[in-house]
Amino acid sequence: MTALSFRLLLLTALSSVNDYLFVSKEAVRNVPKHSKRVTLEDVARAVGVSTITVSRALRRPEMVSEGLRTRITTAVAELGYVPDPSARALASRRSNVIGVLIPSVTNNVFADVLSGLYDTVTGTPYYVQLANTRYIPSVEEDLIRIFLSQRPAGLIVAGIDQSTASRALLEQADCPVVQIMDVSDTPVDMIVGFSHRDAARAATEHLFARGYKAPAFIGARMDPRSERRLAGFSDAIKAAGPNGTLRKITTAEPSSTHLGSELFDKLMELEPETDAIFCNNDDLALGAQFAAQRRGLTIGRDIGICGFNDLEVMGAAYPSITSIRTFRREMGELAARKILARLTEEDAGEPIIDLKWQLCARDSTDRS
Amino acid sequence: MTALSFRLLLLTALSSVNDYLFVSKEAVRNVPKHSKRVTLEDVARAVGVSTITVSRALRRPEMVSEGLRTRITTAVAELGYVPDPSARALASRRSNVIGVLIPSVTNNVFADVLSGLYDTVTGTPYYVQLANTRYIPSVEEDLIRIFLSQRPAGLIVAGIDQSTASRALLEQADCPVVQIMDVSDTPVDMIVGFSHRDAARAATEHLFARGYKAPAFIGARMDPRSERRLAGFSDAIKAAGPNGTLRKITTAEPSSTHLGSELFDKLMELEPETDAIFCNNDDLALGAQFAAQRRGLTIGRDIGICGFNDLEVMGAAYPSITSIRTFRREMGELAARKILARLTEEDAGEPIIDLKWQLCARDSTDRS
DNA sequence: TTGTAGGCGTTATCAC
DNA sequence: GTGATAACGCCTACAA
Numbered sequence: 001m002t003a004l005s006f007r008l009l010l011l012t013a014l015s016s017v018n019d020y021l022f023v024s025k026e027a028v029r030n031v032p033k034h035s036k037r038v039t040l041e042d043v044a045r046a047v048g049v050s051t052i053t054v055s056r057a058l059r060r061p062e063m064v065s066e067g068l069r070t071r072i073t074t075a076v077a078e079l080g081y082v083p084d085p086s087a088r089a090l091a092s093r094r095s096n097v098i099g100v101l102i103p104s105v106t107n108n109v110f111a112d113v114l115s116g117l118y119d120t121v122t123g124t125p126y127y128v129q130l131a132n133t134r135y136i137p138s139v140e141e142d143l144i145r146i147f148l149s150q151r152p153a154g155l156i157v158a159g160i161d162q163s164t165a166s167r168a169l170l171e172q173a174d175c176p177v178v179q180i181m182d183v184s185d186t187p188v189d190m191i192v193g194f195s196h197r198d199a200a201r202a203a204t205e206h207l208f209a210r211g212y213k214a215p216a217f218i219g220a221r222m223d224p225r226s227e228r229r230l231a232g233f234s235d236a237i238k239a240a241g242p243n244g245t246l247r248k249i250t251t252a253e254p255s256s257t258h259l260g261s262e263l264f265d266k267l268m269e270l271e272p273e274t275d276a277i278f279c280n281n282d283d284l285a286l287g288a289q290f291a292a293q294r295r296g297l298t299i300g301r302d303i304g305i306c307g308f309n310d311l312e313v314m315g316a317a318y319p320s321i322t323s324i325r326t327f328r329r330e331m332g333e334l335a336a337r338k339i340l341a342r343l344t345e346e347d348a349g350e351p352i353i354d355l356k357w358q359l360c361a362r363d364s365t366d367r368s
Numbered sequence: 369m370t371a372l373s374f375r376l377l378l379l380t381a382l383s384s385v386n387d388y389l390f391v392s393k394e395a396v397r398n399v400p401k402h403s404k405r406v407t408l409e410d411v412a413r414a415v416g417v418s419t420i421t422v423s424r425a426l427r428r429p430e431m432v433s434e435g436l437r438t439r440i441t442t443a444v445a446e447l448g449y450v451p452d453p454s455a456r457a458l459a460s461r462r463s464n465v466i467g468v469l470i471p472s473v474t475n476n477v478f479a480d481v482l483s484g485l486y487d488t489v490t491g492t493p494y495y496v497q498l499a500n501t502r503y504i505p506s507v508e509e510d511l512i513r514i515f516l517s518q519r520p521a522g523l524i525v526a527g528i529d530q531s532t533a534s535r536a537l538l539e540q541a542d543c544p545v546v547q548i549m550d551v552s553d554t555p556v557d558m559i560v561g562f563s564h565r566d567a568a569r570a571a572t573e574h575l576f577a578r579g580y581k582a583p584a585f586i587g588a589r590m591d592p593r594s595e596r597r598l599a600g601f602s603d604a605i606k607a608a609g610p611n612g613t614l615r616k617i618t619t620a621e622p623s624s625t626h627l628g629s630e631l632f633d634k635l636m637e638l639e640p641e642t643d644a645i646f647c648n649n650d651d652l653a654l655g656a657q658f659a660a661q662r663r664g665l666t667i668g669r670d671i672g673i674c675g676f677n678d679l680e681v682m683g684a685a686y687p688s689i690t691s692i693r694t695f696r697r698e699m700g701e702l703a704a705r706k707i708l709a710r711l712t713e714e715d716a717g718e719p720i721i722d723l724k725w726q727l728c729a730r731d732s733t734d735r736s
Numbered sequence: 737t738t739g740t741a742g743g744c745g746t747t748a749t750c751a752c
Numbered sequence: 753g754t755g756a757t758a759a760c761g762c763c764t765a766c767a768a
Contacts, residue, residue: 049738050738050739050740051739052738052739052740053737053738053739056737056738063737063738064737065737065738068737068738087744090743090744090745090746091743091744092744093744
């Protein structure tokens with residue numbers, strides 16, 4: 001265990017993609033046990049045709065006469081033949097992998113995206129392979145390289161803030177690429193998302209519209225998308241009046257409910273006149289609401305709260321919390337659909353899709 | 369789009385594993401664009417050795433003389449050689465895939481497990497491939513077959529309630545297998561988890577110990593693990609007295625905060641004397657707490673609430689909510705470590721690991 | 737519609 | 753310590 005941990009540390013510290021790919025001395029030591037795999041040839045022999053015919057019967061049934069087709073299908077079932085993806089990939093120079101790069105597996109937001117993705121891909125010959133960039137651009141770059149070495153069927157990456165190198169890799173990639181979670185006029189290939197800046201601006205405008213005078217921004221894990229939300233908040237503040245104060249508290253720490261409470265308390269010290277908050281995400285908003293309740297504040301009346309993403313809990317909370325709904329599941333679905341469409345030479349539709357967002361006004365921003 | 373949707377429906381309706389694996393007519397139509405891949409041979413030629421030597425230099429450096437080794441490493445870097453996983457898998461009859469089968473990607477509980485898993489595997493030559501059983505045993509079985517067709521380096525499956533066929537497949541699998549999230553005396557191979565029944569019993573005993581007289585069980589998505597939690601609840605009720613009532617409300621619906629509120633309200637109609645609840649999971653507990661607050665109940669005093677899993681939000685909630693902490697991240701880590709240890713011929717340790725659980729008593733079960 | 741030949745990039749085996 | 757040769761299982765290209 002210790003040796004292992006050490007090795008992990010070591011490898012993680014290295015930077016070249018090769019460090020990830022090369023098998024170290026202890027790694028692949030084959031554990032051979034050989035229960036003869038059923039191959040195309042076995043099926044071919046059983047039916048009395050050549051392997052290529054079986055291959056075709058499976059991939060392009062219409063190219064094989066009906067009689068043969070059924071005999072082959074039967075034999076396949078009887079022998080329990082299962083194609084070998086490696087052999088297939090090697091011979092065809094194409095794998096059935098759809099690579100997905102997201103910054104965090106634990107983040108609820110991506111969970112919904114993934115769910116849409118998996119549901120769409122299930123039942124097709126393709127399968128999703130997930131990788132975790134941990135919000136680190138260099139890791140993202142390495143991972144893109146790894147994926148490309150597998151000659152993926154498609155690639156889905158979160159965001160538009162790739163490094164120059166990553167961007168170049170993606171542009172050269174010999175497969176459909178979809179960026180998700182954001183919009184841009186200049187996607188690598190296709191993009192499905194929405195404008196974080198606009199959404200944040202709308203949220204803040206909602207606070208003003210509801211009569212709050214001194215909104216503040218609470219943000220954690222300030223990645224580029226979060227910065228754009230802050231920019232949107234800032235837009236609204238500026239638009240509201242020439243001498244509006246930009247009240248905010250942010251941190252690079254990963255977001256959590258606890259952190260929301262903590263930041264709220266700090267904010268109240270720093271900017272005591274704050275009467276409403278727009279949170280970077282729902283976890284923070286929920287935590288802030290709890291903190292406000294602990295202080296005896298009446299949510300809505302004493303303090304307005306708005307989250308971002310509209311996780312399921314926001315509507316169920318007491319009081320219910322205002323949030324900006326984002327169409328996460330749909331992003332996953334659409335991204336997958338667009339890739340599948342390309343692969344099957346159907347029409348993939350517009351390369352740029354703005355899914356927008358939706359303000360869900362609830363009790364937490366109701367002053368009455 | 370319509371054609372695609374139709375096909376998805378169709379395929380999802382079929383049952384044989386082959387339906388998932390075979391490429392239908394529109395599927396793999398190679399989009400050939402050939403920017404000549406750098407191969408082992410290119411490196412070999414550059415250095416003036418044979419391919420196998422390069423191969424060895426990368427996988428088992430100690431088998432190659434030091435001089436060659438450095439020259440090879442340099443050439444590899446200069447040429448930008450990246451191994452082809454398919455070719456490797458085909459030749460070695462082993463892929464670097466660690467297959468992971470979980471019932472739901474959206475479930476927070478699994479997010480933490482995955483996070484532990486990914487972190488442990490990152491930096492090794494192996495990579496995780498996730499699949500979604502959607503709580504359906506037949507899907508699980510198909511997915512196991514698919515994974516096995518890739519000759520995985522290891523397999524991680526959630527739970528101990530596999531179908532007979534799945535179990536057989538796993539037992540014959542020519543790779544390490546780890547079951548997670550539960551314990552059993554008869555694992556397929558290795559297992560890392562805890563006893564849901566014991567944990568639930570302890571939670572219920574805690575309610576009695578805190579002076580509650582009429583605890584009820586609230587459960588959603590009653591999968592086998594949830595049933596064992598109910599059994600543990602039931603154990604405690606029986607142990608508490610000969611004529612204890614088994615108050616409960618359950619549903620097969622997937623769990624959510626909203627559902628927690630809804631079930632709580634129903635429970636109050638059905639079993640109005642209930643003075644404490646043990647919830648199947650934290651989402652329900654949070655939702656129940658919100659519902660109780662809506663009714664004007666004082667949490668802790670009027671109603672005791674206990675969740676399960678101890679998601680981060682439980683401690684941050686107002687009032688904070690009692691829960692059973694489970695070591696999800698650790699399960700992911702350990703499962704991965706055990707597989708890696710096996711693969712590197714280190715000592716994988718005990719095949720059965722009970723990670724236990726921990727009662728986190730908080731304000732929601734404080735009657736004072 | 738079916739088949740033949742050859743190769744995809746790597747590793748296992750067995751020599752040297 | 754290094755290399756030649758033969759797989760690995762399937763698919764592309766071309767031929768019949």
